[in-house]
Structure formats: C-alpha cells, structure tokens
Amino acid sequence: MSEATTTPPGIDLEKVGAFLDKPGLQAELISGGRSNLTYRIWNDEGEWVLRRPPLGHVLPTAHDMAREYRVLSALRDTPVPVPKTVVLCEDNEVNGAPFYVMEMVHGLIVRGEPPKGYADAPGDRSGMAEALIDVLVAIHAVDYKAVGLDGFGRPEGYLERQVGRWAKQWEGNKTRELPEIEELHRLLRERLPSQSDSTIVHGDYRLDNTMLAPDDPGRILAVLDWEMSTLGDPLADLGLLMVYWRDADDRSGRPGLGGVNGFPSRKEVVARCSAKSGRSVDDLGFHTALGYYKLAIITEGIHARFLKGQTVGEGFGGIGAGVPMLVNAGLNALTSPN
Numbered sequence: 001m002s003e004a005t006t007t008p009p010g011i012d013l014e015k016v017g018a019f020l021d022k023p024g025l026q027a028e029l030i031s032g033g034r035s036n037l038t039y040r041i042w043n044d045e046g047e048w049v050l051r052r053p054p055l056g057h058v059l060p061t062a063h064d065m066a067r068e069y070r071v072l073s074a075l076r077d078t079p080v081p082v083p084k085t086v087v088l089c090e091d092n093e094v095n096g097a098p099f100y101v102m103e104m105v106h107g108l109i110v111r112g113e114p115p116k117g118y119a120d121a122p123g124d125r126s127g128m129a130e131a132l133i134d135v136l137v138a139i140h141a142v143d144y145k146a147v148g149l150d151g152f153g154r155p156e157g158y159l160e161r162q163v164g165r166w167a168k169q170w171e172g173n174k175t176r177e178l179p180e181i182e183e184l185h186r187l188l189r190e191r192l193p194s195q196s197d198s199t200i201v202h203g204d205y206r207l208d209n210t211m212l213a214p215d216d217p218g219r220i221l222a223v224l225d226w227e228m229s230t231l232g233d234p235l236a237d238l239g240l241l242m243v244y245w246r247d248a249d250d251r252s253g254r255p256g257l258g259g260v261n262g263f264p265s266r267k268e269v270v271a272r273c274s275a276k277s278g279r280s281v282d283d284l285g286f287h288t289a290l291g292y293y294k295l296a297i298i299t300e301g302i303h304a305r306f307l308k309g310q311t312v313g314e315g316f317g318g319i320g321a322g323v324p325m326l327v328n329a330g331l332n333a334l335t336s337p338n
Helices: 013-020 065-074 122-141 158-173 179-190 235-243 266-277 284-307 319-335
Strands: 026-029 037-043 046-052 085-089 099-103 199-201 210-213 216-223 230-232
Touching (some): 046 065, 065 085, 065 099, 122 216, 122 235, 158 230, 179 284, 179 319, 235 266, 235 284
Antiparallel strands (some): 026 037, 037 046, 046 099, 085 099, 199 230, 210 216
C-alpha cells in the first residue's frame, strides 16, 4: 500500500493525532466506502483504521458513530469476528464530526470476481459463501442482552418502522420524482409480514463488507461497516444479501455473486441459512424487496452528495442511474420471491 503524500479530505491529522496521543500521523482514504468514510492512519508506532461520517448531506439518525462503536465493542468476545475498537470521539472540535478508531485487520475484501490467484477452485468459492452464511447465522445467534445491547434498538415493530423510516429518508435524499418508488413503498406497507425473530441485525451484510483470510477464502477475519446495525428481524439481513446475490440466469446486469464459477445459487444460500438457523424463510420475498428499497434510497443519497460535490474518491458519476433499476427489482421481488 502506498504511503500518502497529501492529507485526504475529512481528517485533521494534527488534532486527531493529539487526541490519540499519536504524533506524526499520516492518513489515506481506504477505497470502497460510499457512505461513512474510512481511513488508514499510521505513524512509527503502528497503524489503525478511522471511521467518520461522510462530508455534508448527513440525514438525521444516519451515520451514527457511537452506535457503530458500541456494537463492535459488544461483539468483541463473541463468535462474530470484528475488529477491536480503540476509542470513540464525539467532540466535533477534534475532526469536525464524531469518529472512532479500531485496529487494522490485514485481510482481503472481495468485490465481485475474486482476484486472480485467490479462491480459483470451485471448492474455495463455495467455502467462501458457506463462511459468509455461517457468520451471518452467528450474528443472529448472539444474545444481545448478554453482551450489553439491550436497548440498542426496538425489535418490536421493526419492519413497520423500517418501511416508514426509509420513506422519510427518500424524501430527504431524492433529487427527482420517481413514481415507481412510491408504488414500492405502498406495497411494502400493505404486505408487512409477522416478524420472524428479534436479533442483532447488521443492516448491510454482504461479501464485500467482510474481510477474508489471505490464506483461506473460507475464513472471515472481520465483519465490517456496522453503521446500519440495530435490533430487529434477522430475515432483513438475508433479504438484503439476496439483493447482492445473483444467479447464473440473471440478466439484470447488476453486479453480484451466485450460481456461477463455484458460487452457490440463491436457493442454495437461502437453504443453508434456514438449515443453520432453524428459521423459516417463507417471507423472504418481502425482505428482499425491502432490501432493494433501502439500497435504492441509499444510492440516491450518494447521488445527491455527488451532485453537491460532497463525495470523496472516484466512481460516483453514474450512480444515480442505478436507482430506478433497484426499485424495479424490488417490485419484482414481491411477485417472484427468492
């Protein structure tokens, strides 16, 4: 990894270094994050990761650093692999926004097709998917009261609140009128299922929010990006994972894994999750549609920040065009579940 020669936007190295008592800090933006900003920071003593909210256009209740820090700290001694937290700073005078620091985990993040030479064998890729599902089941199996997360969310009425909350987020994010998303919202309200259980919910669980062992594609070193975590229905995580998982005959053009090159199909992933957790997946179509709804609104928010010149990094120019596609996929999920 190359050493930074200039300070990236969003971090005041002098003030952060003083707060951490780590003089001579340097920083670089870690690529891939399109919501909270993630930096590698280092000096002669070592290296760490710093997380902070995006620059500008932050909606109420979004990008809560204290919540992310709390859940990571609570999961530290559980079977769920997470980075160790170091410190939380809620004083905006230090860096212009709250932030927290955690340990640096050295592993591999796979986005789309694994890099050449890694997980080349079909068995490796099925093992990668199995680890992803097994860790998700482990997250949902944690006794949240026992690890100090009672009150971290309100599990009862989670689904109804999610639909309502994301409708408000759309109003705060939108850059245009989109009748299709209003229709999706209406159908989600009409078809609310009973809640399957009350567990920790990651809120954005997918392969590229995990870090894999460089020497073992079937071992997850850390689950990352807990900014949307809460207490609620565990099927919400599986539904969102289906948003990012496509089958071999998928012609939507959206990125994702599944059904090809050794990765299991959607049905195989769902079957493993159901078998390992012992939970019914009968209402998964609703949860998948809700996942598309949320992702469409998040994407619109990123598009809004791009239009305001408030994104950091590259690859944002065409992101707004994906919103209608996500909405249509959500509508289809309600009629063609799983």
